[in-house]
Amino acid sequence: MKEILRLEHVSKSFVGVKAMQDISFDLRAGEVHCLCGENGAGKSTLIKVLSGAHQPDEGSIYFEGQQVTLTPHLALGLGIQTIYQEHIVFDSLSVMENIFMGLEVARGGFLDRSEMRRQTVEVLQYLQADIGPETNMGRLSSGQQKTVEIAKGLVFKRKAIILDEPTASFSAAEIDNLLEIIKTVRASGIGIIYISHHLDEVFRIADRVTVLRDGRKVSHYEIQGLTKTQLIKDMVGRDPSTFYRREAVNIGEVVFEAHHVSGNGVRDVSFELRRGEVLGFAGMTGSGRSELMEVLFGSARLDGGQIRIRGKEVRHASPKASIRNRMCFITEDRQNTGLFLEQTIASNVMVANMVNTRDFFASPAEDVKVGDGFIQKLLIKARDAKVRVMNLSGGNQQKVVLAKWFNTSGEVFIFDEPTRGIDVNSKQEIYQLMVGLLKQGHAIIMVSSDMPEVISMSDRVAVMKDGEMVGLLGKEQITEENILTHSIGDKAV
Amino acid sequence: MSDRTPPESKDTQRASIFRRHENLTVTAIFASFVLVIVLLQLSISGGKYPTFISPVNLLNILQQVSVPGIVAVGMTMVMIAGGIDLSVGMLASLVSIVAALGVSKWHLGITGSILAGVATAVVLETVMGFIISRVKVEPFIITLGGMITFQGIALLLCNSREVIMSGELNFIKANLIAGAKDPVTGLNLVIPPYVLVFFFIALLAGILLKYTKYGRRIYAVGNNQNAAFLAGIDVKLMRLSVYAIMGVLVGIAAIMLLARINVGIITLGQGLEIDTIAMVVIGGTALKGGKGNIVGTLIGVFFLGSIGNAMNMLRLPSEVQFVAKGIVIVVAVSAGHVSSAVSELMSRRRKVSVPVTVAEVKQG
Numbered sequence: 001m002k003e004i005l006r007l008e009h010v011s012k013s014f015v016g017v018k019a020m021q022d023i024s025f026d027l028r029a030g031e032v033h034c035l036c037g038e039n040g041a042g043k044s045t046l047i048k049v050l051s052g053a054h055q056p057d058e059g060s061i062y063f064e065g066q067q068v069t070l071t072p073h074l075a076l077g078l079g080i081q082t083i084y085q086e087h088i089v090f091d092s093l094s095v096m097e098n099i100f101m102g103l104e105v106a107r108g109g110f111l112d113r114s115e116m117r118r119q120t121v122e123v124l125q126y127l128q129a130d131i132g133p134e135t136n137m138g139r140l141s142s143g144q145q146k147t148v149e150i151a152k153g154l155v156f157k158r159k160a161i162i163l164d165e166p167t168a169s170f171s172a173a174e175i176d177n178l179l180e181i182i183k184t185v186r187a188s189g190i191g192i193i194y195i196s197h198h199l200d201e202v203f204r205i206a207d208r209v210t211v212l213r214d215g216r217k218v219s220h221y222e223i224q225g226l227t228k229t230q231l232i233k234d235m236v237g238r239d240p241s242t243f244y245r246r247e248a249v250n251i252g253e254v255v256f257e258a259h260h261v262s263g264n265g266v267r268d269v270s271f272e273l274r275r276g277e278v279l280g281f282a283g284m285t286g287s288g289r290s291e292l293m294e295v296l297f298g299s300a301r302l303d304g305g306q307i308r309i310r311g312k313e314v315r316h317a318s319p320k321a322s323i324r325n326r327m328c329f330i331t332e333d334r335q336n337t338g339l340f341l342e343q344t345i346a347s348n349v350m351v352a353n354m355v356n357t358r359d360f361f362a363s364p365a366e367d368v369k370v371g372d373g374f375i376q377k378l379l380i381k382a383r384d385a386k387v388r389v390m391n392l393s394g395g396n397q398q399k400v401v402l403a404k405w406f407n408t409s410g411e412v413f414i415f416d417e418p419t420r421g422i423d424v425n426s427k428q429e430i431y432q433l434m435v436g437l438l439k440q441g442h443a444i445i446m447v448s449s450d451m452p453e454v455i456s457m458s459d460r461v462a463v464m465k466d467g468e469m470v471g472l473l474g475k476e477q478i479t480e481e482n483i484l485t486h487s488i489g490d491k492a493v
Numbered sequence: 494m495s496d497r498t499p500p501e502s503k504d505t506q507r508a509s510i511f512r513r514h515e516n517l518t519v520t521a522i523f524a525s526f527v528l529v530i531v532l533l534q535l536s537i538s539g540g541k542y543p544t545f546i547s548p549v550n551l552l553n554i555l556q557q558v559s560v561p562g563i564v565a566v567g568m569t570m571v572m573i574a575g576g577i578d579l580s581v582g583m584l585a586s587l588v589s590i591v592a593a594l595g596v597s598k599w600h601l602g603i604t605g606s607i608l609a610g611v612a613t614a615v616v617l618e619t620v621m622g623f624i625i626s627r628v629k630v631e632p633f634i635i636t637l638g639g640m641i642t643f644q645g646i647a648l649l650l651c652n653s654r655e656v657i658m659s660g661e662l663n664f665i666k667a668n669l670i671a672g673a674k675d676p677v678t679g680l681n682l683v684i685p686p687y688v689l690v691f692f693f694i695a696l697l698a699g700i701l702l703k704y705t706k707y708g709r710r711i712y713a714v715g716n717n718q719n720a721a722f723l724a725g726i727d728v729k730l731m732r733l734s735v736y737a738i739m740g741v742l743v744g745i746a747a748i749m750l751l752a753r754i755n756v757g758i759i760t761l762g763q764g765l766e767i768d769t770i771a772m773v774v775i776g777g778t779a780l781k782g783g784k785g786n787i788v789g790t791l792i793g794v795f796f797l798g799s800i801g802n803a804m805n806m807l808r809l810p811s812e813v814q815f816v817a818k819g820i821v822i823v824v825a826v827s828a829g830h831v832s833s834a835v836s837e838l839m840s841r842r843r844k845v846s847v848p849v850t851v852a853e854v855k856q857g
Contacts, residue, residue: 336720343783
């Protein structure tokens with residue numbers, strides 16, 4: 001088979017982080033080459049190097065045997081198309097217009113709609129996709145939208161297509177459909193790089209597999225003879241000495257219980273949470289962890305089951321009721337759901353505790369005083385509490401979110417991705433603050449996709465898959481391998 | 494912890510002076526506008542005291558801006574909460590017609606007519622607020638629909654005619670300082686009660702926005718609805734309530750307008766929404782919500798109100814007023830952004846020049 005792309009000894013660092021170290025990789029025409037590895041293994045960086053978004057620090061890239069320096073423009077010009085996880089589509093335009101966006105076929109200065117239409121229909125028929133060329137893109141399912149993006153690759157005769165986590169949030173039928181389409185595309189001689197957390201997909205479609213871990217290439221296989229057990233062993237096995245070491249805290253009585261909780265795409269989840277305990281929630285993106293947290297906090301509806309706080313059943317009709325019941329919810333998206341960016345630190349700190357006070361009047365001077373107190377206590381780097389939150393760095397913004405909740409009389413804390421997008425230093429500080437909560441007798445539910453974080457912080461780990469809790473691991477059972485095995489759903493390992 | 498500050502936090506220490514004092518930009522523009530008019534008058538009249546800033550004229554301006562001023566106060570709250578209200582003009586016309594009919598035709602008595610008018614405004618605004626807070630349609634569109642509907646209702650009520658009163662509401666525009674003379678012009682000075690109502694409402698709203706939990710919630714909702722909801726704020730209720738308050742204020746403003754003109758007529762509130770939105774944005778309230786204050790709005794109210802007056806004083810044709818008003822809106826709203834861009838540029842230069850200064854000091 002003809003080689004399309006080859007990376008030789010490529011390294012790439014970002015400020016202090018070695019994202020790729022000495023990685024060699026190649027892609028041949030008419031094959032599916034799967035990239036496996038956990039979050040932070042270096043898959044995304046590799047893709048970005050191939051699509052020209054990042055320039056490698058060391059090493060070289062060859063396209064059809066010729067050494068190249070890739071820019072996004074050149075990569076596309078050579079025929080390398082990257083389809084990212086997030087759909088970048090024009091919802092209100094048709095399928096045809098989406099395919100030809102920016103690359104319209106024109107004759108004499110006017111769009112040649114019939115020609116574009118002909119090509120669109122031809123490709124969609126070839127892919128056996130039941131999508132009309134004039135359909136509004138926004139009306140398609142995410143599976144169909146992915147198909148259209150792949151169709152674009154065919155229309156413009158791309159040579160390599162990179163698919164980053166294409167099946168996140170897909171139904172089983174959509175996954176089947178997409179894999180069939182990929183097989184069709186492969187048969188036409190295009191090389192495909194396929195990234196997925198779902199190992200069963202990998203085994204259904206891959207010709208070759210490369211495993212990355214901590215920015216290094218761990219292994220490389222032909223699919224024949226490869227087992228899931230071997231693949232998982234290669235993906236895990238990080239050096240535990242790099243993990244944060246958490247202080248042990250005495251575990252007390254049960255403070256929060258979920259009995260057969262259902263709703264918001266989550267089914268039948270039960271667990272107990274004790275004072276002084278961190279219950280980690282692991283699982284792949286789309287496994288229903290954040291959705292479960294929304295139900296527990298009352299920002300999504302509880303359809304079935306029971307929630308008890310301090311032994312008393314609660315019906316959380318709203319976040320307001322949850323806060324009164326001493327719950328706190330540090331969401332994963334601090335900019336959109338956690339902070340009031342254009343307001344001051346003081347206003348942000350005061351906002352959640354308003355449901356707990358009965359006064360009508362509020363004093364801005366008092367707000368600033370409280371805010372200043374938290375700046376000192378949480379070591380927020382800001383001149384004073386009158387600074388607007390939009391001017392702070394990610395780590396300091398996250399601390400403002402924490403201050404907002406610490407200012408309520410919270411006892412049960414839900415942390416959804418507590419350290420996402422935060423520098424190493426602030427990460428440690430946030431871990432210390434979490435331990436501080438435990439010492440006060442509070443309890444923490446922590447959702448995290450950061451495996452070292454889950455392992456080092458949790459007393460127990462619940463693993464979610466497809467909206468259900470598929471495992472609850474005790475302290476001594478918490479290993480990367482165990483978590484991964486449960487979240488992939490292959491308990492035979 | 495380390496003493497090193499991340500680059501971001503350094504920038505926060507040095508916010509532009511215009512940003513730190515939110516109303517400074519518009520105050521500066523307003524002051525220079527007044528100065529220009531005064532200088533022009535001085536040069537035309539050859540050194541006589543400028544009539545533009547004579548007590549009688551200042552009180553005149555005050556009377557002219559009281560009605561739009563009250564509505565602008567309500568508009569400020571609506572806009573801080575992330576909404577807008579295009580219906581206020583036609584709603585004011587409708588209220589004036591209802592009250593005028595109440596007095597002259599339905600025999601509701603003066604108090605009854607006033608209450609009927611205000612209640613009409615409150616009910617209609619609350620209905621719009623209900624729809625806006627429950628249905629995910631832009632407030633712009635809902636209140637546009639409201640504006641057209643209210644116009645229709647008003648015209649139906651009065652059969653497309655004007656409703657003439659015989660001065661029953663004159664007590665609202667009685668002169669509280671009858672007999673006082675302007676030392677400059679010798680004319681009678683007038684302060685009617687409705688001017689005090691305007692000040693009182695502005696004061697109340699200012700306190701509400703700055704010193705109450707309700708005010709804080711309005712800013713939070715306008716700034717980030719999702720985060721507000723998750724922080725335990727009843728977002729729907731907040732969005733509804735600002736429209737209900739707007740109803741009260743439009744009702745009061747419309748009654749005052751009716752008292753001044755003495756005729757209930759459809760043109761009474763025409764263009765009121767445009768004027769008040771202009772006043773509010775000149776005062777620094779953001780269209781996207783979450784930002785603004787009553788002091789800024791008051792400056793916007795007086796600024797826009799004095800433009801027409803100044804043009805009259807300079808004997809410029811009324812058409813010029815529109816041009817001037819339009820330019821003022823554009824200048825006032827973009828000035829804040831321009832000034833912060835300029836101060837950013839200057840601070841960047843200062844940063845670059847720091848090493849040089851240090852070297853110089855060492856040499857010296």
